[in-house]
Each structure stands twice: as structure tokens, then as C-alpha cells.
Amino acid sequence: MGFTGYENKDAGSWSTAKDTYNSFGNNRGKSAFFNDRGNSSRGRFEHGGFGGGGGNSRWVEEPRDDGDWSKPTPRNERLEHELFSGSNTGINFEKYDDIPVEATGQNCPRHIESFQDVDMGEIVMGNIALSRYTRPTPVQKYAIPIVKSKRDLMACAQTGSGKTAAFLLPILSQIYTDGPGEALNAAKASGQVSNGKYGRRKQYPISLVLAPTRELALQIYDEARKFSYRSRVRPCVVYGGADIGQQIRDLERGCHLLVATPGRLVDMMERGKIGLDHCKYLVLDEADRMLDMGFEPQIRRIVEQDTMPHKGVRQTMMFSATFPKEIQILARDFLEEYIFLAVGRVGSTSENITQKVVWVEESDKRSFLLDLLSATGKDSLTLVFVETKKGADALEDFLYREGYACTSIHGDRSQRDREEALNQFRSGKCPILVATAVAARGLDISNVKHVINFDLPSDIEEYVHRIGRTGRVGNLGLATSFFNDKNGNITKDLLDILVEAKQEVPSWLESLAYEHQHKSSNRGRSKRFSGGFGARDYRQTAAGGNTGGFGGRGGRNQTGHGGTRGFGGGGFGNFYTSDGYGGNYSHSQVDWWGN
């Protein structure tokens, strides 16, 4: 227990940060951002708190709400070390330069090429430098100026594209510029602030970020802590499975930016701990996933049936890997005159992941896995995906008995165990992690050498997300999938992915895909798109122009109805057909699971 003292192991990086900062911010004159060596007089250490990311303790700022929000608060070396010395979760930007981005909508702001191209203020620029971000990723190049110019945004982008920073940086920058505004008065009316003590009954966050899974919420929160370093903004996170009392106490210390999973947030609202009256920035992350998980009622409750400012008053950003009809409807309801951003796929276009598909019968999977593991270096991180929670437990047990240091993560484990498993995996203490779908999306674990699909998913999007856990930060990655006759439904899509990523295709897979295509009708139709985009702005082709009204009948069916799609062909049509059901995506999901 206890925290390690601050050690300036990384002295070089501070000066790098300083240089980067100075090259930008010298118009403001001499800044105190990196020169102030004084200890902050406020704040304290919190031991064993929830959501502390890696450590057992963390420095907790106690921001004063008054004063100039655009000016950095004093430096705190210990906090700085805690926030920025961790493994670099940044992206190798060069690798991502060829990812195509398409921005559509009226008066779309021009994209930037460097973080210096838009004025985000000295706090944000300082934290960008401390995070060692050199250049914006494609989604950041486009999203940052869009958000900065106060436009609503619908972005189709996957995790791993740098989208968390793409919305956090401009939102925080805007908050620093504008100050707390109404939120401060509300907080004062609600309790204290003036005397600087705890005990506010109700918090009025200026920005709200909704995420589908608890771990993802935690990860976004960790990013928010970095980018709000030396500011008056205090980020908080709330999610289920953790002690609510502790979360409430954390909220009561001040909350300007809240990251939440929907269920727990509704709970907090009903308890009167959170008011959304002054929420100026709303982000829905992984929106398609949230709908898949049945969060729509909670989301609508939060956005439409409470005190949240109306669309057009607040600024709303939606992120989604796909753009099926349900998401289009949500976009119509939540967004005003939005810019649509389509960002090319990261996982499949990146050739630094070697994808292998091997035929393995169910009964042979375990021994095959052992062979793979024994061929892998002892310390390299291996992520093994299975389809069910029971399967995860059983496989973890098996590997443990075989003498492997492994752990597991799935929805039936306690939140504490889930977070511990993740930490043990990240740190290399347990270099093998057996996981269900909970770990497929969003989680940023660097240095995963090998992703093994012990069970293949039935959904190609899920596959792309899973293999995207490796090959990050420009590293080489390996993804091995066990395929057998239970995986017929993914054959065609898997083949498409392998071809697109220029991977070796087993001949049996090719012939299987050929057979499958002739057997199946609409259902087997590919959900993927040519051109590497996850989706497209349906407004461009919908009758009535691009001002947004999704009439339900306005859209044109581009593909024709029920036609067979040739190999690799297609285009974008199947997400915005005008028939009663719209997207083929949702349709096949409904058919498959029967709900």
C-alpha cells in the first residue's frame, strides 16, 4: 500500500513538453505552466479510491470555481507524474495518415493538420505536450475544429482512432475559455462553493460523456484527468457495480465533467445528486453499442426527459462505429444541423496486424491453444476471447491448472475483480487474459502481442474490434482465430476483411464463403462497406436535401431491395434503406438472437 514518492525519472520529457508548449504559446508572454515549482496548497491524497486507474492512491484536486478558468493552476509534480508517466497510450500517427476521412454537412469547418492550427489555450496545449501527443490523428484533425466551432457532430469512428481526445480536448478548451458560467451559480445556490468546503448537495456538470461499459467510462475518465490537469475543471466518473456512496462523496467535491454509464447516472439523477440543467456539452460514445445493450430508454430519459438543455442550446457529439437506422433516428432527435464525419476503419486497414484463421474443431481447441501459448514468449500479453461467461471461467480454470498465469474478465465477475484483472493484465503480472465481449471494444491496452479468438464472434464488427486490441501504437500484432463449422455466419465478412487487409486466405475459407453466399439470401449480406468507411452520411442521398430531417420515407434505397451483393462490391446502401426496417444491420441482429 501507499504511494511511491515522485521520482523525476522522465526528466527529458518535461523539457520536451516545455519546448513544444513554448513554441506555441509565446504570444501569451511568459507562462507559469511549466515554471511554477510551488506545491499546490489545495488538494489531498485519497487512498484506495475507486477508479483510480493504476495506483492505490491519487492526488485529488480541490478546484476553486472562482478565478480565471483559462489560467493554469499551480503545478503539482506528484500528480503530473501519476497522470503522465504511465505507458504511452498514444497512437503512432504516421501509421494512420492514410486513413480516409469524409466530412459532410453545411458550412463544415476546415480540418487542421497540427494541434497548433487551432487555439485551444495554454492549459490544453500544455497537457497535450505532457501527453507526448505530437500530431493529431485523422479523427482529431476533423473533429477538433468542428467541436471548437460549436457544431454538433455525428462521427463514425472506431476506438483506437483517438476519438476520446478528439472530443475531450476541444470541450475542455471551451470550458477553460468560457468559465463555469451558470453552473457556478447553480452550485452556489445548491450549497457551498463560497466557503470552499464539501457538501454540495447537487452537482451541475458542464459536460456529460455517456459510455456503454464501465471500463470504457473509467478509461475516458482517466483521459479527462490528464487533459484537465492544472485546470479548475474537476472530472468525475460514475458507473454501476461500485460503491455508490463513495461515488456520491466524490461528486460532492465538485463535478464539472462527468463520465457515466447510463444506468448509474439515472440513479444519481433520481437521488438528486446530479442536475443536467447546465450541461453544455453532451457526448454519446459508442452509441451503437449502447443501443445494442438496450440503453435507449435511459439515454432518452437523460437527454430528453430531464433538465438537460435542448438540442441547439447544448452542443452534442455522437460517436458510433456504424450508422444503422436506430442511430440515424437518435442523431435526428439529439443533434442540430450536424456535421457527419466518416473515419476509415483502423483495425482492418492496418497491415501491422497479422490475421490468421485456422480450422480447429471444438474438441481440439484447448490443446491447440496450449500449443499457441507455448510458442509465445512468456511475457508477451495474450488476449483470449471466448463467447460466453461460463466459457471464460472454464478456460481460465483450465489454463490455470496448466500452469499459466492468467486471469479473466466478464460481466459476471465483480467490478472490483474486473478492474483488478485488467490491471494485472496491463502490468504483465498475468500476461494471459481470457475475456468475453466486454473487453473487445474501447479498451486501450498497449503491448498486446496476440489476440486469440478461441470462439469467433458471430458479428464481424465485433471481430474487427477484438483484433484491434493488438497492433496498437504501431507495434506488430498477431490475431489467430479458431474456425469450425459453427462459424458459418461470419465466413463471408471474415473473408472480406482478410482480403482488404491483404492477409493470407485459407483456400477452405474461400470455398466456404462461396457456398455460403449461394445458400443465404439477405441475411448473409455483408454489413461492410467498400472504401474503408464504417458508414456514410445518409442525408446526402435522402430526398429533401441534407438539412437533417430523417423522414423515414425520404431516404432512397440505393442497393435495390434484397439484391445479392457481389464479392467486395456494394457501397453503402444497406444502412439507409427506406423500407420499414431500414438498416440491414439491425435486422439481422434481431433475426439472429430473436430479441
Added chain:
DNA sequence: AAAAAAT
């Protein structure tokens, strides 16, 4: 025939 998520 599943996983995830408020209790």
C-alpha cells in the same frame, strides 16, 4: 444460441 448494464 449472448453479453452488457442500476439495485
